[in-house]
Structure formats: C-alpha cells, structure tokens
Amino acid sequence: MVAARQLADGDVCLVGIGLPSLAANLARRLHAPRCVLIYESGTIGAKPAAPPLSIGDGELAATADTVVSVPEIFNYWLQAGRVDVGFLGAAQIDPRAHLNTTVIGPYRSPAVRLPGAGGAPEIASSARRVVVVLRHSRRAFVDRLDFRTSVPGPGPTVVITDLGTLERVAGGHELVLTALHPGVTVDDVRAATGWDLPVADDLARTEAPSDVELAALRALEAAMPA
Amino acid sequence: MAEIVPLAEAIAGLVGDGDLVALEGFTHLIPFAAGHEIIRQGRRHLTLARLTPDVIYDQMIGMGCADALVFSWGGNPGVGSLHRLRDAVEHGWPHPLALEEHSHAGMANRYVAGASGLPMAVLRGYQGTDLGAVTSSVATVTCPFTGEELTAVAALNPDVTVIHAQQADRRGNVMLWGISGVQKEAVLAARRSLVTVEEVVDELEPRPGSVVLPGWVVTAVAVAPGGAHPSYAAGYSTRDNAFYRAWDAISRDRDAFVAWMGSHVLG
Numbered sequence: 001m002v003a004a005r006q007l008a009d010g011d012v013c014l015v016g017i018g019l020p021s022l023a024a025n026l027a028r029r030l031h032a033p034r035c036v037l038i039y040e041s042g043t044i045g046a047k048p049a050a051p052p053l054s055i056g057d058g059e060l061a062a063t064a065d066t067v068v069s070v071p072e073i074f075n076y077w078l079q080a081g082r083v084d085v086g087f088l089g090a091a092q093i094d095p096r097a098h099l100n101t102t103v104i105g106p107y108r109s110p111a112v113r114l115p116g117a118g119g120a121p122e123i124a125s126s127a128r129r130v131v132v133v134l135r136h137s138r139r140a141f142v143d144r145l146d147f148r149t150s151v152p153g154p155g156p157t158v159v160i161t162d163l164g165t166l167e168r169v170a171g172g173h174e175l176v177l178t179a180l181h182p183g184v185t186v187d188d189v190r191a192a193t194g195w196d197l198p199v200a201d202d203l204a205r206t207e208a209p210s211d212v213e214l215a216a217l218r219a220l221e222a223a224m225p226a
Numbered sequence: 227m228a229e230i231v232p233l234a235e236a237i238a239g240l241v242g243d244g245d246l247v248a249l250e251g252f253t254h255l256i257p258f259a260a261g262h263e264i265i266r267q268g269r270r271h272l273t274l275a276r277l278t279p280d281v282i283y284d285q286m287i288g289m290g291c292a293d294a295l296v297f298s299w300g301g302n303p304g305v306g307s308l309h310r311l312r313d314a315v316e317h318g319w320p321h322p323l324a325l326e327e328h329s330h331a332g333m334a335n336r337y338v339a340g341a342s343g344l345p346m347a348v349l350r351g352y353q354g355t356d357l358g359a360v361t362s363s364v365a366t367v368t369c370p371f372t373g374e375e376l377t378a379v380a381a382l383n384p385d386v387t388v389i390h391a392q393q394a395d396r397r398g399n400v401m402l403w404g405i406s407g408v409q410k411e412a413v414l415a416a417r418r419s420l421v422t423v424e425e426v427v428d429e430l431e432p433r434p435g436s437v438v439l440p441g442w443v444v445t446a447v448a449v450a451p452g453g454a455h456p457s458y459a460a461g462y463s464t465r466d467n468a469f470y471r472a473w474d475a476i477s478r479d480r481d482a483f484v485a486w487m488g489s490h491v492l493g
Contacts, residue, residue, distance in 0.1 A: 056405055061404045069406055071334040074331035079349060079350055113312045118299035125354070151353060
C-alpha cells in the first residue's frame with residue numbers, strides 16, 4: 001500500500017512480478033488511473049484485470065497499448081529516459097541504497113546463489129525515481145554488500161520496508177529514515193539495520209490504510225489466480 | 227529454405243556436444259520440447275545462453291548437459307529459486323558450472339550486435355556495478371563524438387538458436403505473436419537455427435505485432451504441439467502455473483529431480 005502511494009497519476013512505471021506489480025496495479029485502481037505500466041517483457045501500457053503470474057502473461061500483451069521486443073524496451077524506452085519510476089527488490093541494501101541480487105558470500109564460491117541482475121542495473125540507473133521494496137532485517141540492511149548488482153542514479157530513491165520508509169533525496173548520498181509505520185519505533189528500525197541509520201528531523205508516521213485502499217487491495221488479491 | 231523435419235532428427239543434426247546453444251523465449255514461447263530432446267539425446271559440454279534460464283535450463287543443467295551458462299536472471303519466475311542451477315553453482319552438482327552473467331539490457335544488446343554482424347553493442351548500462359569485474363564480455367568505450375564513457379558488450383553469436391513459435395507455413399516461413407522477447411535477434415545472430423511450432427498451416431495470416439522469420443533465415447522447423455508447456459503460447463495455451471510451483475519441490479532434492487526426469491522426460 002505504501003509502495004502504491006509512491007505512484008502519481010500519469011507516471012510511467014517499469015514493474016516486475018510480485019509486490020511491485022501488485023503495488024502498481026493497486027495505484028492504477030485508486031489514485032493513479034492513468035499510470036502507465038511497462039513490464040520488461042515488452043508490454044507497454046498493460047491494463048491487466050488481475051495481477052499477472054509472470055511478465056510473460058498473455059493478459060499483459062492483450063491489454064497493452066503496444067508490445068515491443070526486449071531490446072526495444074531497454075534501449076528506446078528505459079535508456080532513452082521514458083520511465084519515471086522503477087520498482088526493484090533486493091536481498092541486500094547498503095547505506096547508499098546500492099543493491100545486491102547476485103550472491104550472498106564470495107562471488108566464486110557463494111553461500112547462496114541469487115537470481116542475478118535481470119533488468120535491475122539499468123532500471124536503477126535510468127529511471128527518474130527508484131522505489132525499492134524489501135523486508136527490514138540486519139541480514140538485508142548491511143554496511144557492506146557482498147556484491148554490487150545495481151546502483152540507483154542521481155534521482156530520488158525511496159526504500160519501503162515492513163517497518164517504515166527510508167529516502168535518499170535527489171543528489172544525496174545516504175539513506176535517511178523518513179517515516180515509521182503504525183506501532184513501530186525508531187529503535188525497532190535501528191535494531192533491524194546494520195549501520196547507524198540517520199533519522200529525519202521531521203520523521204513522519206505512515207498513515208494507516210483507508211477502508212477504500214484496503215478494499216481495493218483485497219479485491220486485487222482475490223482476483224489473483226492460485 | 228527451412229526444412230520441416232521431425233524434432234529428434236532436427237536436434238541430432240543441429241546441436242552438437244560443446245556447442246554454444248541459445249533456447250530463447252522471454253517467459254513466453256519457451257522451447258521446452260526441444261530442450262527435452264537435447265536432454266534425451268545426451269548432449270554434453272554445452273554452453274547455454276538465455277536471458278532467463280527458467281525451468282528448462284534448470285532441467286538441462288541438472289541432467290549434466292551444460293558446462294557453462296550465459297544469462298541475466300536465473301530464478302523460477304513468480305516462485306523462487308532454480309534449485310538445480312543453485313546446486314551446480316554452490317556445490318558443483320552434477321558438475322561445476324561456469325557463469326557469464328549480464329543484465330537483461332546487456333544480453334539483449336549482445337544478440338542485437340550478433341544479429342547486426344557487429345562485434346559489439348554500446349549501451350548506457352552496468353554503471354557502478356561489480357558485474358564488469360566478473361564478466362569479461364563487458365567493457366567501457368569512449369564515444370568519439372561526445373566523449374561520453376559508455377558500456378560495450380561483446381556480440382553473442384550462438385552456434386545454434388532454438389525458439390518456439392505458433393505457426394510455420396509449408397515453405398518453412400515462421401510466425402510468432404504476443405510477447406516476442408529476443409527471439410528474432412537470437413535467430414539472426416546464430417549460425418544455425420531451429421524453430422519448433424504449434425502447427426504448420428497452408429497460409430500465415432497477417433496479425434498485428436507479429437514477428438515473421440522468412441524460411442531462408444531458418445535452418446529447420448519441427449512440429450511440436452504444446453512444445454512451450456508449461457510456459458505460455460499465446461493463442462494456444464496458457465502458463466501451467468501449478469507446474470512452476472510444483473517444480474520448486476521436485477527440483478529441491480537431487481533424487482526427486484532425477485526420478486522425475488526419468489519418468490517425464492527420458493521415459
């Protein structure tokens with residue numbers, strides 16, 4: 001829900017499957033009906049009735065304004081600066097909002113081999129704004145990444161977790177805690193962060209989801225195929 | 227002009243041990259039937275290229291077909307890990323797997339360069355990442371016109387590219403539609419190519435947004451109805467999501483994996 005609120009009406013948004021897709025489709029049903037969803041499989045302006053199972057879902061192609069090749073998505077649409085918001089996930093994030101989705105442990109002999117880069121390096125560097133969604137823990141919020149997979153560009157980066165919101169302002173160098181979700185304290189966030197996280201002077205409290213927002217979320221989840 | 231041949235004959239003739247092989251199809255039209263035939267014919271020492279290895283490369287890696295993988299995202303889409311890929315990288319089972327990894331943008335541009343007959347492609351990518359340090363086919367170049375430092379990726383020219391399409395006509399002209407991924411680039415970048423199709427028709431009917439590969443750029447066509455199962459084939463079948471979920475448990479355990487492959491692919 002907090003991720004959905006990051007999208008403004010008319011934003012062009014490059015999304016992946018899972019939480020980002022759910023958030024973007026939620027925004028499209030609530031406050032951002034003209035939000036343009038681009039999936040990296042090549043569907044531009046997709047308007048799925050239910051959140052898709054994979055970015056290859058025929059529903060995305062059938063409801064899109066146009067369907068283009070993968071080289072075209074990355075070259076003409078993302079690299080050329082036509083994407084406002086890029087949604088990303090990560091296994092690890094550091095104080096500068098650099099992201100790791102490649103390995104835990106040494107690259108040549110990893111403890112855990114993760115899926116890898118996918119579209120993330122170029123989404124991070126080319127989208128005007130980057131929104132990262134991940135769970136807050138000391139395993140994920142680390143002072144030093146095991147591998148640097150993606151580095152957000154100079155635009156603003158917002159990190160949304162289950163505890164609160166962190167932001168790196170445009171041109172800024174480090175993440176700052178800017179909002180706490182209901183019932184969460186600064187100490188809770190610090191305990192789950194592997195470095196000395198700065199806190200904004202005007203630290204905000206996340207608004208609890210409204211009845212309208214919750215109803216839209218439940219309707220979307222109910223529409224998801226098993 | 228593409229010959230229309232049985233799948234087993236096509237694989238026997240086109241895919242050799244040690245080849246650089248690309249089975250493409252970006253989440254849609256994944257050539258599972260062809261991958262299974264490569265497993266049945268016991269090909270070894272392949273270098274497998276594909277943006278998203280998906281379940282088909284998990285199966286080929288677990289069955290020992292591959293020495294190396296060239297890729298950009300190796301997960302089970304919407305489900306989680308590819309356990310056979312992880313087991314090969316983390317524990318060397320059934321034998322070690324060399325990785326050459328890129329981003330999607332890099333891989334897509336490598337096929338574009340290959341299809342264009344150029345040695346490399348140029349993009350604004352990989353900035354600030356560790357990928358360039360571990361992947362030798364990424365470098366930087368300076369634009370001669372603006373002085374901007376850009377990223378170069380080496381062309382990818384498979385020995386053979388295999389894709390799945392909806393239709394071919396009797397002369398071997400191929401049509402695919404819906405999400406078209408990098409199939410056109412991967413076929414045009416390859417020395418040889420095989421297209422498996424849902425069906426052969428008398429006439430290809432024009433469709434908006436379709437990709438047509440003339441028969442003279444395709445080496446062989448093989449009829450394989452349902453050949454993309456469990457992935458999608460727009461107009462023919464939808465994704466078998468229950469299978470993608472079930473694969474997580476089947477592939478997690480080596481014995482369960484070998485038993486499943488024995489009864490469903492080799493059998």
